[in-house]
Amino acid sequence: MWQWFHRLGSPRWFYQASGKWLPWLSLLAAILLSVGIAWGLGFAPEDAKQGNSFRIIYIHVPASFLALAGYYVMALAGAVGLIWKMKLADMVMKSAAPIGAILTFVALVTGSIWGKPTWGTYWVWDARITSMLVLFFLYLGVIALQYSYTSQDAASKSSAVLSLVGMVNIPIIYKSVDWWYTLHQPATIKFTEAPSMHPDMFHPLLVMILGFYCFYAVALILNTRVEILNRERRTRWVLDMLLNSKKGSS
Amino acid sequence: MFQFDSFNEFVQMGGHGPYVWASYVISLAVLAWLIVSPLLRKRKLVQEVVRERRREAARQSNPVSAEHVSQGKA
Numbered sequence: 001m002w003q004w005f006h007r008l009g010s011p012r013w014f015y016q017a018s019g020k021w022l023p024w025l026s027l028l029a030a031i032l033l034s035v036g037i038a039w040g041l042g043f044a045p046e047d048a049k050q051g052n053s054f055r056i057i058y059i060h061v062p063a064s065f066l067a068l069a070g071y072y073v074m075a076l077a078g079a080v081g082l083i084w085k086m087k088l089a090d091m092v093m094k095s096a097a098p099i100g101a102i103l104t105f106v107a108l109v110t111g112s113i114w115g116k117p118t119w120g121t122y123w124v125w126d127a128r129i130t131s132m133l134v135l136f137f138l139y140l141g142v143i144a145l146q147y148s149y150t151s152q153d154a155a156s157k158s159s160a161v162l163s164l165v166g167m168v169n170i171p172i173i174y175k176s177v178d179w180w181y182t183l184h185q186p187a188t189i190k191f192t193e194a195p196s197m198h199p200d201m202f203h204p205l206l207v208m209i210l211g212f213y214c215f216y217a218v219a220l221i222l223n224t225r226v227e228i229l230n231r232e233r234r235t236r237w238v239l240d241m242l243l244n245s246k247k248g249s250s
Numbered sequence: 251m252f253q254f255d256s257f258n259e260f261v262q263m264g265g266h267g268p269y270v271w272a273s274y275v276i277s278l279a280v281l282a283w284l285i286v287s288p289l290l291r292k293r294k295l296v297q298e299v300v301r302e303r304r305r306e307a308a309r310q311s312n313p314v315s316a317e318h319v320s321q322g323k324a
Contacts, residue, residue, distance in 0.1 A: 041270070042260065043251065046264070051266055052264050052266040052267075053269050055263070056270060059274060106276075114273065219284040223284070226291045229295055239299065
């Protein structure tokens with residue numbers, strides 16, 4: 001058990017293992033996203049009330065899911081880094097912040113564009129929308145903290161603390177549509193109930209959500225790998241690998 | 251079944267075309283950045299490391315002239 005834990009904490013082991021996962025994950029993400037986008041844009045039936053504007057759901061909902069899931073990843077990695085001083089966890093946390101910020105941005109922008117034909121406005125200070133905006137600022141805060149210390153240790157520590165404190169926002173986002181019934185509709189998909197969508201509309205959404213999960217994994221791995229190389233650039237294994245691959249490719 | 255009768259109808263989406271296409275294009279562009287930016291950073295990092303190594307190797311093989319080179323540059 002502990003051996004496994006230590007191996008997982010080794011940046012070198014992660015770099016080598018993730019190099020093997022990457023091609024498969026990328027292929028899976030590319031297939032799922034292409035199928036999901038074509039299905040959602042062209043083949044899913046039109047919504048009876050919203051017409052074709054509802055097709056934005058195939059970006060909006062998966063991006064929102066991953067914006068939240070990405071926050072768990074970041075906060076969890078931050079906690080592991082704080083408690084066990086695991087370097088790899090700090091690198092994962094740092095890489096997760098900009099990915100989460102961009103996914104939250106996508107959720108906000110697509111929601112806003114969708115709001116115009118549906119609600120007649122791009123923006124309202126609805127509880128769900130406002131708490132998502134807070135999530136966006138939390139991600140930006142973590143990114144900013146990463147760059148405001150000269151010592152990487154201090155930067156990791158304070159961004160881990162901020163991401164853990166920011167966890168209070170997560171249940172607020174989930175519950176916002178039930179607590180304050182303003183404009184944003186309640187969740188379309190719940191784990192406890194059958195989806196309230198027609199299967200013909202729901203299946204492409206499922207494909208897109210899976211595609212976004214794979215995409216997230218690819219993005220996180222790619223960013224973490226660069227972070228590993230950057231921080232371990234003075235170590236033997238990184239130098240050997242970089243200098244040899246340079247010779248081999250040129 | 252494809253839901254639209256013509257390509258033109260597909261683009262217009264019953265008047266919702268601008269909203270739908272703007273959402274997809276903006277999202278895909280920023281998401282693509284998440285893949286492109288680490289690849290660019292990696293390439294830059296490899297170049298930096300190779301340059302650092304070369305400078306170090308030069309300094310070790312000929313300390314005096316390497317010193318001159320670095321001072322001349324600064």
